[in-house]
Amino acid sequence: DHASFASRCRRRMLAWSNPVEYEYFTTVFGH
Amino acid sequence: MPLTAADESLFERWRERIEQLIRDHPLQIITWEATRRCNLRCIHCGSPAEEVDLGSELTEDEVVGAFEQIAADFDMSQFRHVNITGGEPFVRSDLLDILRRISRIPYYRNIDIQTNGIVLANRPELLAKLRQAGVTGLGISIDGLESTHDAFRHIHGGFRMAWDAARRAADSGYVVTVSVVAHARNVHEIQELFERVRDGIRPRVFRIMTIDPIGRTGFDSEYLLSADQTREVIEFLKGEYERSCHTYANRATTMVELGCGGWLGRDLEGLVRPFIWHCIAGINNLGILHDGKLGACSNIPRKFIEGDLRTERIKDVWDQQYRRYRSSDWRRTGPCATCKEWPYCHGGPMHKACIADRCLLHLSKLAVTCGAHDH
Numbered sequence: 001d002h003a004s005f006a007s008r009c010r011r012r013m014l015a016w017s018n019p020v021e022y023e024y025f026t027t028v029f030g031h
Numbered sequence: 032m033p034l035t036a037a038d039e040s041l042f043e044r045w046r047e048r049i050e051q052l053i054r055d056h057p058l059q060i061i062t063w064e065a066t067r068r069c070n071l072r073c074i075h076c077g078s079p080a081e082e083v084d085l086g087s088e089l090t091e092d093e094v095v096g097a098f099e100q101i102a103a104d105f106d107m108s109q110f111r112h113v114n115i116t117g118g119e120p121f122v123r124s125d126l127l128d129i130l131r132r133i134s135r136i137p138y139y140r141n142i143d144i145q146t147n148g149i150v151l152a153n154r155p156e157l158l159a160k161l162r163q164a165g166v167t168g169l170g171i172s173i174d175g176l177e178s179t180h181d182a183f184r185h186i187h188g189g190f191r192m193a194w195d196a197a198r199r200a201a202d203s204g205y206v207v208t209v210s211v212v213a214h215a216r217n218v219h220e221i222q223e224l225f226e227r228v229r230d231g232i233r234p235r236v237f238r239i240m241t242i243d244p245i246g247r248t249g250f251d252s253e254y255l256l257s258a259d260q261t262r263e264v265i266e267f268l269k270g271e272y273e274r275s276c277h278t279y280a281n282r283a284t285t286m287v288e289l290g291c292g293g294w295l296g297r298d299l300e301g302l303v304r305p306f307i308w309h310c311i312a313g314i315n316n317l318g319i320l321h322d323g324k325l326g327a328c329s330n331i332p333r334k335f336i337e338g339d340l341r342t343e344r345i346k347d348v349w350d351q352q353y354r355r356y357r358s359s360d361w362r363r364t365g366p367c368a369t370c371k372e373w374p375y376c377h378g379g380p381m382h383k384a385c386i387a388d389r390c391l392l393h394l395s396k397l398a399v400t401c402g403a404h405d406h
Contacts, residue, residue, distance in 0.1 A: 010301030014041035
């Protein structure tokens with residue numbers, strides 16, 4: 001479910017320790 | 032998809048971390064405006080040569096000295112990368128010599144250069160030399176399909192050269208960003224351009240910047256986007272991001288992103304680019320301008336210069352100045368005064384700080400469309 005996946009990625013982005021971090025890609029977008 | 036209470040809570044915690052980052056302002060990025068000289072005269076340029084004294088450019092020794100001074104004076108434990116912009120950096124005949132010298136300093140291990148690709152296309156052997164000189168990323172501008180790009184940048188064959196430079200760079204293993212300025216005359220081409228770039232160049236990033244009324248682009252420019260066109264750009268990004276973000280952990284895939292146009296509101300942030308946006312100018316990003324003045328990004332108006340490395344210690348300027356970058360209350364005017372998004376965007380990007388209608392959320396009337404925020 002692409003929309004749900006994108007929303008869950010956003011939650012992981014928001015939870016990342018450095019707010020402008022963009023390990024990051026694997027953790028935020030990895031299955 | 033509406034925000035849940037959990038999402039709202041995450042945005043609050045994100046905001047707290049942004050505010051902490053602003054208070055700490057650790058040096059993580061140096062943006063060096065290598066020159067204001069350029070081999071093109073693009074319609075949209077935000078840092079045009081005619082605005083400055085080109086004769087005051089830093090010498091090779093001054094540039095290297097600045098990078099050495101920063102490495103000696105700053106806490107470099109969080110430092111990440113050097114971003115080189117222009118003008119067109121490759122018109123500096125001493126660029127390779129400078130790169131070789133600064134990349135010997137251990138902290139400057141990741142260096143990327145923003146270019147129009149013309150010199151790289153005509154001298155492809157430079158790609159190997161740049162790698163040896165420490166360059167890891169290349170950002171190349173492609174502003175539409177062939178005839179659109181060439182008209183926008185006033186150069187016949189410019190599209191072909193930019194394309195060739197980007198493709199060779201990607202094939203050579205560089206982290207490649209293809210940057211597109213979205214404007215009124217190319218907005219209808221963006222979907223096709225994206226598909227061609229994704230399949231033909233395979234860059235890591237396909238970045239769209241919305242055109243701004245700065246530099247050579249006047250407020251009456253026929254190239255400025257209408258509200259509908261701005262929305263069209265954002266809808267393209269949202270759709271493509273949603274379709275493809277499940278592949279982004281694979282560094283061989285192409286990500287889409289909206290560049291530094293501004294905050295899009297909590298409903299859309301994190302759903303149009305692979306990060307939550309905030310302007311980082313003067314916060315973790317220090318700018319060395321072509322003449323040694325200290326600011327941030329080269330498209331930020333020069334009235335926001337904070338110091339001069341020819342007469343001051345860079346660390347002193349970073350520690351004691353940059354108040355206008357880090358305390359944004361002076362920008363809370365007009366529609367920002369009552370906007371509920373202010374605690375998250377702090378007035379948006381510094382390069383648009385002097386523009387009354389600077390808010391992308393407001394310009395695109397997304398707030399009206401989604402009905403979620405008063406603006």
